[in-house]
Amino acid sequence: MDIELILKVYPYFLKAAVITVELSVLTIVLGLICGALGAASRLSRFAILRFIGAAYVSFFRGTPALIQLFLLYFGGPQIGIQLDAFQAGVIGLGVNIGAYMTETMRGAIVAVDRGQTEAARTLGLSKAQAFRKVTLPQALRLMIRPLGVNINAQIKGTALVSAISVVELTYTAQRYIGSTYKPFEMFFLAGVLYLIIITAVGKGVSFLDRKVRIQ
Amino acid sequence: MTETKSFVEIRHAQKSYGTLEVLKDISLNVERGQIVAIIGPSGSGKSTLLRAINDLDPLTGGEVWLDGVQVNKNLPHNQYEKHINQMRQDIGMVFQHFNLFPHLSVRDNVTMAPKLLKKISDKEANKLAEEQLDHVGMLERIDYYPAQLSGGQKQRVAIARALAMKPKLMLFDEATSALDPELVEEVNLVMKKLAQEHMTMIIVTHEMDFAASVCDRVLFMDKGVVVEEGPPEQVFKNPTQERTRNFLRKHLEGAK
Numbered sequence A: 001m002d003i004e005l006i007l008k009v010y011p012y013f014l015k016a017a018v019i020t021v022e023l024s025v026l027t028i029v030l031g032l033i034c035g036a037l038g039a040a041s042r043l044s045r046f047a048i049l050r051f052i053g054a055a056y057v058s059f060f061r062g063t064p065a066l067i068q069l070f071l072l073y074f075g076g077p078q079i080g081i082q083l084d085a086f087q088a089g090v091i092g093l094g095v096n097i098g099a100y101m102t103e104t105m106r107g108a109i110v111a112v113d114r115g116q117t118e119a120a121r122t123l124g125l126s127k128a129q130a131f132r133k134v135t136l137p138q139a140l141r142l143m144i145r146p147l148g149v150n151i152n153a154q155i156k157g158t159a160l161v162s163a164i165s166v167v168e169l170t171y172t173a174q175r176y177i178g179s180t181y182k183p184f185e186m187f188f189l190a191g192v193l194y195l196i197i198i199t200a201v202g203k204g205v206s207f208l209d210r211k212v213r214i215q
Numbered sequence B: 001m002t003e004t005k006s007f008v009e010i011r012h013a014q015k016s017y018g019t020l021e022v023l024k025d026i027s028l029n030v031e032r033g034q035i036v037a038i039i040g041p042s043g044s045g046k047s048t049l050l051r052a053i054n055d056l057d058p059l060t061g062g063e064v065w066l067d068g069v070q071v072n073k074n075l076p077h078n079q080y081e082k083h084i085n086q087m088r089q090d091i092g093m094v095f096q097h098f099n100l101f102p103h104l105s106v107r108d109n110v111t112m113a114p115k116l117l118k119k120i121s122d123k124e125a126n127k128l129a130e131e132q133l134d135h136v137g138m139l140e141r142i143d144y145y146p147a148q149l150s151g152g153q154k155q156r157v158a159i160a161r162a163l164a165m166k167p168k169l170m171l172f173d174e175a176t177s178a179l180d181p182e183l184v185e186e187v188n189l190v191m192k193k194l195a196q197e198h199m200t201m202i203i204v205t206h207e208m209d210f211a212a213s214v215c216d217r218v219l220f221m222d223k224g225v226v227v228e229e230g231p232p233e234q235v236f237k238n239p240t241q242e243r244t245r246n247f248l249r250k251h252l253e254g255a256k
């Protein structure tokens, strides 16, 4: 392994890692928003919203994220959506992970014992009050770990935007292979940086989970 | 609208799930301060009847009245929600599996609803929690979480939670069935205390001795109808109906 080369190029990889982190943060925030809206729709008492929620989930989970990204970035201009690569990456991947998060959040909400809502309603709380005071606080605790799994997948998933030339970690590795002909070193370096990001986030999720866990 | 005479009136309650008729024209009057036990075999509709009183399981026919107000009034959806939430504040309910809120401390379990619905201050809420928990002998566990309590303690907190709303009527659905035998008594004692304080109560139970000792009246239900009804001495000692005798005999054998 060419350590000297790694030491020479790693500052550029760090810069690229910052882009990967930015992409991750933005897509995860967008994903959480889409997930919350999706879960609310899927659990709505209005059939039309339930249908929209279900259609959203099945489209985005039922097609490759890469196709969704290409559709948005390359196909978008044809229907009047002009986005630069970074924007397309954030929106495409964010909306995609939102479909997975929809299911995670919905699963956590329905996993809260029905008796909890019954007890709250029996005391005189409205449906909305029972949800806010009793179901949601318990569901939020239940969803931290599975959302952590979604987030882990999403960080790795940002590598897909290298296919539309966003200069993040994977794209940077590929670019340096072009000039150095050292794919092992370049991918190894990129892999280590992904590992550092994911480990840090994983620790954060575990910490949060332990902190709010119900004894 | 007809005048009601009794504190609680159930008139011609009927409930079906599809083609399955679970309650068949049940009527029941309970006076203020009275304690009524409902007994009967599994699946006879005891829980369904109890849960119809606070509209947790809405009836498909018939009326429920509490203190001169119809609980299951026919109102447009939004108005009905307001009405039923108000009514439920007056009807405490205790469940077999306690259903304490696990994310809240014992104190917050008791004060959450009064704070939210009666807009009482934190200070008043604390006083209320202390009073109610003291009443059920759980004051020293006020800052515990439900997971740190035994079953009997959980159920006593659940009773305090219901009482904190100052209900006019308390419903108990097999409050001691999920408890280890040695924990049953502490909950029974709390219920007896409420009886002495003249709380109006409707109690679904499998404990005949307890029913006999605290109740003014016993209802024996089977297959969605009230088969027999009367003071405990009569229903337990001299049942007039064959079905009641069979049930009591089986129950006695089961208890041995």
Ligand SMILES: Nc1ncnc2c1ncn2[C@@H]1O[C@H](COP(=O)(O)OP(=O)(O)OP(=O)(O)O)[C@@H](O)[C@H]1O
Pocket: B017, B020, B022, B040, B041, B042, B043, B044, B045, B046, B047, B048, B049
């Ligand atoms: N949601 C439901 N859908 C269909 N059938 C139901 C439903 N809830 C209850 N039932 C049926 O209604 C009948 C009465 O049930 P209920 O729970 O009131 O009986 P119970 O007397 O309380 O019995 P147990 O002593 O076992 O608690 C049973 O046959 C039950 O299967």
Ligand SMILES: [Mg+2]
Pocket: B046, B047, B048, B173
């Ligand atoms: Mg029952």
